[in-house]
Amino acid sequence: MSIIPNNKPFIAELHDIGKLVDKDALQKQNIQIRGHTFCDFDFSQIGISQPSSPSWWGQFSDEIKSLTSTNKKKLMGYYISDVLLTNIADELAASISRTWGKKGEKAEGLYVLWNPDYYQKQVNAGEKWAAFTTPDELREMFKFIEECNSPEEFFKRYDKNLRLTPEDKSAPMNIVDLFTHLELTGKIYRVLKKHSNFDQRINKLIYANNEIQQVNEATGGRINEPTEKGKWIYRLIFLSIAFPQSLSRLQDLNVFRKRADLIKSFSEDENTKDYVLFFTDDFMCLFIPKEDEIQIYDLLGPFLKAEFMIDYKEMEAELNLLTSSMERAYVNFHSFSSTRHLKLYEKNLSGGFLEKIICPPLCDSCQMRRGEERIKDQIHEYLCDTCYSIREMGEPASDYAQWEGKAAWMKITLDQEQLLTSLHRLFEEYVDTHQAMQSVSNSDKELLKESFRPLAVQMDFAKDYKLLLKAFNNQIYEIKDNDGNPLFTTDNFLYPVEGYYEFGIFKVYSGEEILAVLDLFSNLLEEYFPECLKDSPIKLSISLAPVKYPYQEHWRFLSLPKNSINIQSPGSSKLGIDMSQYKLLREKIKREDTKLSHFLHRLADIEIETKSNMMVMLEIFNNRKKFPVLLELTQNELSVNQILDFYKLTREEVIP
Amino acid sequence: MKESNKTFLHFELETQAIAIGERIKGGTFRPCIECIPTSTLKGAFRDHFGLIDTLAIGLFREDTYQKDIFTYAPFDTFLGTAKLPISLEYLKPANGTEAVIADIYTVKNGTTESLVKTSPVEISIGALKSKGFGRCNLTYMGEVKSNLKVGYLKGRLLEDECSAFGISKVIKQCYGYLFCPTSEVSGVYKRALFEGSIIEGPEILIKEEYKYDY
Numbered sequence: 103m104s105i106i107p108n109n110k111p112f113i114a115e116l117h118d119i120g121k122l123v124d125k126d127a128l129q130k131q132n133i134q135i136r137g138h139t140f141c142d143f144d145f146s147q148i149g150i151s152q153p154s155s156p157s158w159w160g161q162f163s164d165e166i167k168s169l170t171s172t173n174k175k176k177l178m179g180y181y182i183s184d185v186l187l188t189n190i191a192d193e194l195a196a197s198i199s200r201t202w203g204k205k206g207e208k209a210e211g212l213y214v215l216w217n218p219d220y221y222q223k224q225v226n227a228g229e230k231w232a233a234f235t236t237p238d239e240l241r242e243m244f245k246f247i248e249e250c251n252s253p254e255e256f257f258k259r260y261d262k263n264l265r266l267t268p269e270d271k272s273a274p275m276n277i278v279d280l281f282t283h284l285e286l287t288g289k290i291y292r293v294l295k296k297h298s299n300f301d302q303r304i305n306k307l308i309y310a311n312n313e314i315q316q317v318n319e320a321t322g323g324r325i326n327e328p329t330e331k332g333k334w335i336y337r338l339i340f341l342s343i344a345f346p347q348s349l350s351r352l353q354d355l356n357v358f359r360k361r362a363d364l365i366k367s368f369s370e371d372e373n374t375k376d377y378v379l380f381f382t383d384d385f386m387c388l389f390i391p392k393e394d395e396i397q398i399y400d401l402l403g404p405f406l407k408a409e410f411m412i413d414y415k416e417m418e419a420e421l422n423l424l425t426s427s428m429e430r431a432y433v434n435f436h437s438f439s440s441t442r443h444l445k446l447y448e449k450n451l452s453g454g455f456l457e458k459i460i461c462p463p464l465c466d467s468c469q470m471r472r473g474e475e476r477i478k479d480q481i482h483e484y485l486c487d488t489c490y491s492i493r494e495m496g497e498p499a500s501d502y503a504q505w506e507g508k509a510a511w512m513k514i515t516l517d518q519e520q521l522l523t524s525l526h527r528l529f530e531e532y533v534d535t536h537q538a539m540q541s542v543s544n545s546d547k548e549l550l551k552e553s554f555r556p557l558a559v560q561m562d563f564a565k566d567y568k569l570l571l572k573a574f575n576n577q578i579y580e581i582k583d584n585d586g587n588p589l590f591t592t593d594n595f596l597y598p599v600e601g602y603y604e605f606g607i608f609k610v611y612s613g614e615e616i617l618a619v620l621d622l623f624s625n626l627l628e629e630y631f632p633e634c635l636k637d638s639p640i641k642l643s644i645s646l647a648p649v650k651y652p653y654q655e656h657w658r659f660l661s662l663p664k665n666s667i668n669i670q671s672p673g674s675s676k677l678g679i680d681m682s683q684y685k686l687l688r689e690k691i692k693r694e695d696t697k698l699s700h701f702l703h704r705l706a707d708i709e710i711e712t713k714s715n716m717m718v719m720l721e722i723f724n725n726r727k728k729f730p731v732l733l734e735l736t737q738n739e740l741s742v743n744q745i746l747d748f749y750k751l752t753r754e755e756v757i758p
Numbered sequence: 759m760k761e762s763n764k765t766f767l768h769f770e771l772e773t774q775a776i777a778i779g780e781r782i783k784g785g786t787f788r789p790c791i792e793c794i795p796t797s798t799l800k801g802a803f804r805d806h807f808g809l810i811d812t813l814a815i816g817l818f819r820e821d822t823y824q825k826d827i828f829t830y831a832p833f834d835t836f837l838g839t840a841k842l843p844i845s846l847e848y849l850k851p852a853n854g855t856e857a858v859i860a861d862i863y864t865v866k867n868g869t870t871e872s873l874v875k876t877s878p879v880e881i882s883i884g885a886l887k888s889k890g891f892g893r894c895n896l897t898y899m900g901e902v903k904s905n906l907k908v909g910y911l912k913g914r915l916l917e918d919e920c921s922a923f924g925i926s927k928v929i930k931q932c933y934g935y936l937f938c939p940t941s942e943v944s945g946v947y948k949r950a951l952f953e954g955s956i957i958e959g960p961e962i963l964i965k966e967e968y969k970y971d972y
Contacts, residue, residue, distance in 0.1 A: 447970060452933070458917070459949070460935060
């Protein structure tokens with residue numbers, strides 16, 4: 103029997119809508135459902151017929167692994183290729199390859215690796231994972247499959263349920279929410295679809311002259327199956343978008359806006375948005391075909407035309423070998439002396455635009471092109487057209503020019519490399535120690551850890567990171583001083599680039615402002631990423647100096663954060679500590695403790711006069727009964743210099 | 759592992775304070791870089807020894823220096839007034855070390871061999887020589903044959919000097935520009951490879967090995 107499909111599009115994301123159904127609740131109402139798909143569902147139970155939209159066929163994606171599948175007759179001819187591509191995309195989007203088998207126990211709700219209490223908190227707040235718990239709601243689901251026009255409509259309508267439901271309810275697969283999993287599946291499906299053709303005459307899908315009929319033919323086997331080659335080669339790319347301009351005038355900050363605008367338009371453009379799996383303000387993760395199919399130089403043309411510098415890591419591999427843990431996979435792959443295809447490159451784009459020889463003058467800002475004389479307010483500068491156009495974009499942070507005294511430049515950064523390390527650590531801890539994993543043998547645990555693909559988890563993390571930035575932006579103006587007045591207003595805490603919440607500048611009168619910013623960051627990190635305090639991939643840097651201090655030097659410090667918290671006051675102190683050290687210092691070093699303050703001053707003087715850490719240590723030891731706190735801090739891996747610097751940078755005195 | 763076909767003369771350079779300026783015009787802060795580009799050494803060897811087109815590159819040893827800032831007010835002799843104070847970043851010996859040390863490698867040829875005979879010798883490199891910066895002792899250490907390796911470049915050299923330094927492949931370019939005089943009063947900026955470029959070249963130029971495909 104064939105059904106004439108309605109005129110709606112095929113929406114791959116809908117294939118997992120059944121995961122929002124509470125089967126147990128429906129069973130109690132005498133409705134029998136097997137699994138989370140509805141291909142074999144008895145519709146007479148709820149008195150309706152099966153949907154007629156193309157998206158309905160997505161329900162078959164779990165079982166269709168071949169274009170020659172016997173189930174094909176059930177399907178509407180052409181849509182079998184969509185269903186097969188959905189199957190491939192679904193597998194690639196999974197955080198653990200579904201072919202590895204062994205799982206732990208099933209658990210309700212999502213387990214967020216960096217915030218394990220998240221689900222319970224949401225439940226306590228009245229949220230629920232299930233969207234369909236009654237026969238009426240189930241009918242509504244089928245109606246939605248029938249009538250849905252776009253993935254956006256699906257995500258908008260079931261947003262909250264999708265964010266609380268895991269991609270797979272069994273530990274340790276329950277770490278990615280269905281929203282992210284389906285977002286990723288949908289993007290991968292559309293990229294695969296865009297770059298392949300379904301030839302109905304020969305019943306084959308063709309990408310880059312490689313024909314396939316089975317899923318495995320396209321994807322290949324697991325990494326430890328060195329002969330199971332896959333025919334379809336794709337690329338996963340991590341790219342960072344930098345700029346050569348030195349920030350010598352406030353107008354140079356417009357370069358951030360220019361970059362943010364480009365990333366936004368690239369990730370929203372109908373032709374390119376599905377290539378962008380996720381992005382932050384200076385980073386994008388792309389999934390694209392190999393170079394023969396799409397040239398990266400052309401794809402990223404808008405960025406190159408705007409003279410940005412693009413550094414990227416590119417993994418080019420058979421689909422099943424692609425993972426965001428690129429270096430780990432590369433080492434692992436080469437340990438099997440495999441003949442399969444997996445390449446890892448470090449590349450950059452920008453060189454093509456640069457002249458071999460430039461006759462003076464060189465552009466004062468980017469130093470990459472010839473400058474032309476520009477005169478503004480009797481200041482002569484040599485700027486190229488690109489840098490000049492950035493200057494002409496507007497006057498960001500114009501209030502800053504009127505400030506006097508000291509100001510702090512602040513940047514929050516998500517370190518992508520550190521993030522991967524942290525995610526692997528968190529996942530391994532989860533597999534090794536969580537109660538739901540107790541029934542799994544040690545060897546299976548090792549296999550699960552080996553098969554972890556953190557891409558979707560990274561996407562989830564980046565979303566929470568953006569929530570943290572937004573919360574920081576909202577809460578910074580709610581901090582009160584001792585008199586109950588707002589400590590920061592939009593006049594003394596500036597976000598120079600609208601919507602770019604990683605970067606702010608604030609006026610500093612005393613250590614109170616610095617501590618307020620540090621406390622807010624620390625509290626938010628604890629709220630959103632409590633399990634990442636030890637090795638936080640989210641870092642805060644503050645550069646404190648007189649307002650005339652060169653912007654470029656602030657930026658140089660802000661853009662290379664080493665620790666979770668980094669603070670410098672050029673010519674005075676430089677501090678790098680992790681979150682636990684910060685909490686310890688915050689707890690033990692009380693700014694109002696005048697005796698301790700005097701003693702720390704004395705230590706600072708001793709340090710300056712003798713330039714000897716030993717002398718300072720000796721003084722601490724001699725005064726251990728009077729100031730046990732200092733000895734305790736030094737015993738907790740904090741150096742004397744770190745304690746002194748923390749004190750100097752956050753002290754109560756008004757900074758002139 | 760293949761050996762580079764180049765032979766280098768290795769010199770050790772010692773100084774108490776040196777400022778090789780990052781080329782930032784305007785503003786009152788002059789940051790310094792942490793290597794000695796080929797163009798700087800070419801100029802220094804020409805001024806001190808009359809050598810034309812010496813091929814040499816300088817790499818500061820990481821544990822021997824720290825950065826500090828020197829502030830001074832330049833004097834405008836024409837107007838007879840002081841200009842805005844300038845803060846100059848420079849390298850000074852790290853705590854516990856006696857001098858900033860750099861390794862200088864010159865490509866061995868007839869011209870550079872004459873340098874060996876003058877060693878040890880005092881030369882001046884970098885900015886603010888009138889204030890005592892950049893006075894260096896240059897001491898010949900010996901000949902070096904270096905293995906070829908693929909990795910991240912740790913100095914700055916002109917793109918057209920690559921083959922003379924034994925760089926057989928440039929895998930990833932981090933470009934910048936170095937000034938090259940064409941006469942006493944003029945010059946041009948030439949495209950150069952900066953730190954972070956990935957090359958196949960003599961091990962002495964490599965900061966860290968690159969382990970992936972190219």
